[in-house]
Amino acid sequence: MTTPNAPPGHFTILYFAAATSFTAKNVESLPAPLSLRKLFDVLEERYEGIKESVLDHSLVTINLAYVDIPEEGEEDVLIEEGDEIAIIPPVSSG
Amino acid sequence: MEQNSTKERLDGRVTATNGEQNGTSRRLTDEEFDRYSRQMIVPEMGKEAQLRLINSKVLFIGAGGLGCPAAQYVAGAGVGTIGIIDSDVVEPSNLHRQVGHATSRIGMKKVDSLITHLRDLNPLPTYVPYTFPLSPENAADIISQYDLILDCTDNPATRYLISDVCVLLCKPLVSAASIQKSGQLIVLNCPPTPQGKLDKKYPPCYRCCFRKPPPANTQLSCGEAGIMGPVVGLMGVAQAGEAVKILASGLHLPSSTPETPEDDPHNLIQPTLLIYSYDLNAAPGPFTFRALKMAPRKKNCFACGENSPQTLTLEGIRSGNPNYVQFCGIQTAKTTLPIEERMTALAYHVVKQTGILPNHILLDTREKEHFSFGSIDGAVNFPFGKLLMKAATIKRDGGDAEEILPVKSAEDPIFVVCRRGLDSQEAVEKLRELGLDHGGKRKIVDIIGGMKAWKEEVDPSFPFI
Numbered sequence: 424m425t426t427p428n429a430p431p432g433h434f435t436i437l438y439f440a441a442a443t444s445f446t447a448k449n450v451e452s453l454p455a456p457l458s459l460r461k462l463f464d465v466l467e468e469r470y471e472g473i474k475e476s477v478l479d480h481s482l483v484t485i486n487l488a489y490v491d492i493p494e495e496g497e498e499d500v501l502i503e504e505g506d507e508i509a510i511i512p513p514v515s516s517g
Numbered sequence: 518m519e520q521n522s523t524k525e526r527l528d529g530r531v532t533a534t535n536g537e538q539n540g541t542s543r544r545l546t547d548e549e550f551d552r553y554s555r556q557m558i559v560p561e562m563g564k565e566a567q568l569r570l571i572n573s574k575v576l577f578i579g580a581g582g583l584g585c586p587a588a589q590y591v592a593g594a595g596v597g598t599i600g601i602i603d604s605d606v607v608e609p610s611n612l613h614r615q616v617g618h619a620t621s622r623i624g625m626k627k628v629d630s631l632i633t634h635l636r637d638l639n640p641l642p643t644y645v646p647y648t649f650p651l652s653p654e655n656a657a658d659i660i661s662q663y664d665l666i667l668d669c670t671d672n673p674a675t676r677y678l679i680s681d682v683c684v685l686l687c688k689p690l691v692s693a694a695s696i697q698k699s700g701q702l703i704v705l706n707c708p709p710t711p712q713g714k715l716d717k718k719y720p721p722c723y724r725c726c727f728r729k730p731p732p733a734n735t736q737l738s739c740g741e742a743g744i745m746g747p748v749v750g751l752m753g754v755a756q757a758g759e760a761v762k763i764l765a766s767g768l769h770l771p772s773s774t775p776e777t778p779e780d781d782p783h784n785l786i787q788p789t790l791l792i793y794s795y796d797l798n799a800a801p802g803p804f805t806f807r808a809l810k811m812a813p814r815k816k817n818c819f820a821c822g823e824n825s826p827q828t829l830t831l832e833g834i835r836s837g838n839p840n841y842v843q844f845c846g847i848q849t850a851k852t853t854l855p856i857e858e859r860m861t862a863l864a865y866h867v868v869k870q871t872g873i874l875p876n877h878i879l880l881d882t883r884e885k886e887h888f889s890f891g892s893i894d895g896a897v898n899f900p901f902g903k904l905l906m907k908a909a910t911i912k913r914d915g916g917d918a919e920e921i922l923p924v925k926s927a928e929d930p931i932f933v934v935c936r937r938g939l940d941s942q943e944a945v946e947k948l949r950e951l952g953l954d955h956g957g958k959r960k961i962v963d964i965i966g967g968m969k970a971w972k973e974e975v976d977p978s979f980p981f982i
Binding site (some may be wrong): 430439440441443444445447449468470472475476477479480482484487488490491496509510511513514515517 | 582693701728749796808831
């Protein structure tokens with residue numbers, strides 16, 4: 424399992440299923456560090472409408488482990504250089 | 518419905534808790550011995566595990582792309598009772614992936630077709646057909662008769678219903694899903710844990726992982742978005758793998774796990790979501806399998822969390838609370854354009870034929886794969902996703918909106934056609950938002966009902982997918 428390494432000062436973000444369709448990408452690099460709470464805003468800026476259509480019901484992982492997006496008052500998580508984020512929307516068909 | 522031992526039906530928990538009582542200590546018949554020998558000699562299997570499989574009851578919800586491959590291996594492994602529920606009939610477009618059906622059984626109920634196939638594979642299990650859809654009214658009655666449930670369905674409403682009922686009835690659930698080139702697999706509620714229990718880490722339910730469904734207009738079916746056979750096949754086979762593992766090791770039995778999950782070496786307390794994706798463009802693609810560590814049962818989960826016994830009950834589900842269809846939304850057109858901005862496929866054809874229609878641009882917003890099978894003469898392919906992205910870029914960074922059109926002709930009216938007439942309406946709105954209608958001077962028109970309507974109203978030979 425290899426993913427192209429993000430360039431220095433960046434993290435890798437992987438898109439699955441509907442997230443791939445929406446961004447027309449499987450993977451890209453974004454500038455690190457970034458607060459997890461701001462991740463959706465950064466993506467919304469790049470892909471208008473992605474929050475409502477994809478992100479709000481997707482699950483997010485950092486380095487292959489599930490994370491909750493911190494709500495107001497909850498402790499934030501920092502996405503660091505070299506981290507791998509994945510955006511995983513539910514798939515329903517079969 | 519074929520009747521099995523009523524006692525076992527009434528209390529699935531009895532199964533395999535006491536070898537004497539239900540036959541985990543009996544001798545295998547010669548036929549069983551021959552048939553299952555290759556898997557029984559695998560380390561950690563053996564006779565007891567095989568008898569646990571034989572004494573188990575598994576329910577497949579869905580007899581399609583996931584259910585077919587999953588049921589093959591579960592039947593082959595010798596699980597004693599196999600229930601299958603699905604109301605669809607076999608169609609030619611199913612056969613590239615639904616390997617339990619056959620060309621000779623097109624038109625037959627999928628459940629009957631799959632059972633025909635499975636009986637041929639292994640006549641020993643008891644097969645129980647349900648040729649109607651799973652519903653909030655019947656779900657608990659059916660699910661309660663089984664030890665383990667496989668979610669092989671194709672829509673979010675049923676997925677939430679199945680997970681909720683499994684939580685309430687303490688049934689483990691192996692859930693898989695697949696579309697286009699990717700698939701997901703997760704074992705939920707295993708070992709089965711009573712609703713609302715949170716004193717330790719317990720396994721999640723579907724709602725713990727996916728709190729809410731995607732908006733209705735973004736939910737795609739295999740019929741709309743497409744599906745690669747091997748991708749969904751792999752997920753179905755992986756489901757069977759988990760099912761056999763759970764049953765052979767007795768993880769489905771609440772009463773056989775007296776230890777707390779944390780002390781139990783066999784627990785699945787590290788729930789894992791397996792993601793498979795398959796890139797048609799990259800040969801040995803970098804994103805093949807990923808195993809993601811999921812969180813345990815969530816305190817605030819609607820179905821299994823702290824206050825869930827107040828929010829979710831079997832009686833509630835039966836009487837329509839929650840309303841699964843409403844929760845998952847009903848697919849409606851996002852925009853409905855006024856009639857002067859729309860034209861039927863037939864009207865478009867007639868005005869074009871009679872020469873009344875001036876020079877114009879016809880944009881076809883289907884994906885290029887759909888477009889490759891045929892299009893209206895003169896149509897230019899401009900996939901909807903690309904259109905949205907280009908529109909967003911112009912909105913964000915500015916620039917000449919005219920540039921996003923694949924053909925340049927600033928005066929000519931624009932007609933937009935899509936597959937079924939939903940995307941095209943949204944496309945018309947987007948183009949107008951960008952000012953391409955020149956303040957109303959240039960017409961931008963939606964062709965009602967898309968290429969589906971074109972086939973129905975104008976050209977019956979059109980290859981519509």
